[in-house]
Amino acid sequence: MLIHDANLQLALDMVGVFVFALSGGLVAVRKRLDVVGVIVLAWVAGLGGGTIRDVLIGAVPPVGVSDWRQMAAAAAAGLLTFVFHPGFGRISRFVRVLDALGLAVFAVGGSLKALGYGVTPITAVVVGVVTAVGGGMMRDVLAGQVPEVLRHELYAVPALLGSTIVVVASKTEHLNVVVVWLAVALVFAVRMGAVMLDLNAPKPLRTGDRS
């Protein structure tokens, strides 16, 4: 079945690892870390989400410490960031785009992998979201900044949407490669739309607001 399509899983994982690792490297550059710090933060951002996913579904040792292709992709992204970052221009904006792409492929890929391990649909959805937000969360905590997922724009919602789509498609026998990539595109589009339109989820009412 598609769920066990190792090539598709690897493609989703590799894209996610690479772009999240770039985002980690860029955050490290912005924090003025040295080359090792850049690579470490690239690893954490790129491999963290998948490692949490694999621990949660019992797939140990996790790919983040065992698949040399994914580890090499994360290290390469870190090095690339370190060498070429002055050409990247506005770092913050670029981090956002990479982050959105990683969010999309990890939400979808994380749910697919969890389904392959025989978990229930709701677990597959949650594991997908955790995969998508976990690496960026670890990146931000280590770098000493409030995690993106807690900040003001829609972040976890598109991941939840993508995970739900592939899990529902799987359970209703509609899952195929086209659906998978459409789900990835949809998550990316919704997230980027939220960033560009500066769409925010509602905030709590403020009592005794001084503004």
Next chain:
Amino acid sequence: MLIHDANLQLALDMVGVFVFALSGGLVAVRKRLDVVGVIVLAWVAGLGGGTIRDVLIGAVPPVGVSDWRQMAAAAAAGLLTFVFHPGFGRISRFVRVLDALGLAVFAVGGSLKALGYGVTPITAVVVGVVTAVGGGMMRDVLAGQVPEVLRHELYAVPALLGSTIVVVASKTEHLNVVVVWLAVALVFAVRMGAVMLDLNAPKPLRTGDRS
């Protein structure tokens, strides 16, 4: 045996998840996060401790990503916090009370679950304490504040007391529902007493103290 009493385990877990999730939501409100941030922090606080517990004892996938009742309780607590928080009055104090109750049920419930997985008594005690402090620790780290467990009042000690009581009771064949709830009440009472009397554990001597 009592140790495998699924209803008791679920009751302890549900109370703990709900009150810790409320505490997470309130911290998020205080940090001015949006509705998604409030729910995410409610989830982390409510489901984090049990997730760490389950990973440590090999119970994967953890209930925090697989039991819809606990996930719904955490989400409901997050939404409640978001909608009704202006009526909660002094947020900080309320967080402390919820935190104490969650500490109590998670210390006891965490040790009970660990015993059910056949670990040694010392492991059951430690896993209980980790369950009790884990969610709040993750909540505070993500929110960018020093974890409650490292701050000035007695926090880990009552949890250690509660976990020890149920593990000793279990090994001496005195464990029953009354003992379980008495242990919960004791942890809660000790923790609240420490908060209200402002009891602190001793601090290190200061050399060259300027005060």
Next chain:
Amino acid sequence: MLIHDANLQLALDMVGVFVFALSGGLVAVRKRLDVVGVIVLAWVAGLGGGTIRDVLIGAVPPVGVSDWRQMAAAAAAGLLTFVFHPGFGRISRFVRVLDALGLAVFAVGGSLKALGYGVTPITAVVVGVVTAVGGGMMRDVLAGQVPEVLRHELYAVPALLGSTIVVVASKTEHLNVVVVWLAVALVFAVRMGAVMLDLNAPKPLRTGDRS
């Protein structure tokens, strides 16, 4: 075989737990935490790396919550720090030395344990590095400071060196107790050399540098 030498593994673990726990206790003292906070941070620093290692290789419950000797060593280190720290003199420098020693024994011991669980060589190397940097990383995140491993001196590199040496020695049938302790000494020497000579890995170029 040497890989399953329980005494050697225990010796490496005990040294690492004790010195990392001292480092955790000293950081806690510097942050003016109370006695419980000191012991908690000693535990996290001392037992955190090995706990992450065991979760990654599927050795649950991890020794960090099950081996009373290691837990006692961490608690003793925390208490020692709390009582005697005024005699420790310059805390920051002492933390660095302890950290270097813990890094050395955990990198080597972590890789040895992973090899004993039948993982691939590359996984054994990575798990060794994660064991070495994990406890200090958790210590620093909880204490609200940027992790040592992301700061300016060579930190992860000596760990990588030590892990690689024992894994290569194991795969080429050259592994024995002398090689193990030489690898430990080498990691320690390289790390201390980096600290004393203030050797830093290269930093990213700064665009629009104002210095």
